[in-house]
Amino acid sequence: MIKQKEEQERFEKEIAETQIEIREETLRNISWELHDNIGQLLTLAKIQLQSATQENIAEVRDTITKGLTEVRALSKLINPEALDNINLKEAIQLEVDRFNRLGFIQSKLIVTGLEQEINQKATVIIFRILQEFFSNTIKHARATELIVQLNYTANGLHIVTKDNGVGFIANAKKEGIGLLNIKARAKLIGAEAMLTSEENKGTNLEIKYNYE
Structure with a gap:
């Protein structure tokens, strides 16, 4: 009974820490977008306004509209x-849209099967695992394409996400993807996580989670 209680406490602590990590990663992304993307759009709009004529006022309007679109996207995050x-x-989908919008990497989400409700704790863990994979792909993999597949079945969720980068074998930042961390986190929710990679042929992450 005591051991079971200790395991539950460790699990709750890991969930709380993972939620904090998601917040921190999200805020880092927002900070970058505000500075490098929205900031540039507003600066461009200011420059355009200083020399605005009736002919190019549409360009100013377009720039401001893009800035507003970015702000709305950030408000969701x-x-x-x-x-x-x-x-x-x-x-x-929000992550995929952000990658495409900012030109980080050509990304796509493919969903098959009827979407099933997943408990919040499992969702937090799975999303953080994927977030780590996405971050590694963008920072280190030198990939041009990222595909995420969600396959909902009657018994569970099968996730496959892959990039076409250099592969972690050739990657000097191999430790950045946290292989052991991914497996340990998946184990917390009774899921299986398998990461495979081949030099110059990309990296695949596969997660199998059975509904409770």
Whole structure:
């Protein structure tokens, strides 16, 4: 009984720490976008306004519209309720949209099967695992394509995400993807995680999770 209680406490602690990590990663992304993307759009709009004529006023309007679109996208990411009550498919779609919008990498989310409700703790763990994979792909893999596949079945969720980068074998930042961390986190929710890679042929992450 005592051991079971200790294991439950460790599990709850890991969930809480993972939620904090998701928040920190999200805030880092927002900070970058505000500085490098929205900041550049507003600066460009200011320059355009200084020399605006009737002919190029449409360009100014277009630049401001892009800035507003970026702000709306960020507002979804920073919403506390969205961070505390993550819907896995929606959270992944937001990440994919962000990567495409900012030109980081050509990304795609493919969903098959009927979406099933996944408990919040499992969702948090799975999303953080994927977030780590995405971060490694963008920072280190030198990939041009990222594909995420969610396959909902009657018994569980099968996730496959892959990039076409250099592979972690050739990657000097191999430790950045946290191989042991990914497996340990998956084990917390009774899931299996398998990471495979081949030099210059990309990296694949596969997660198998059975519904409770």
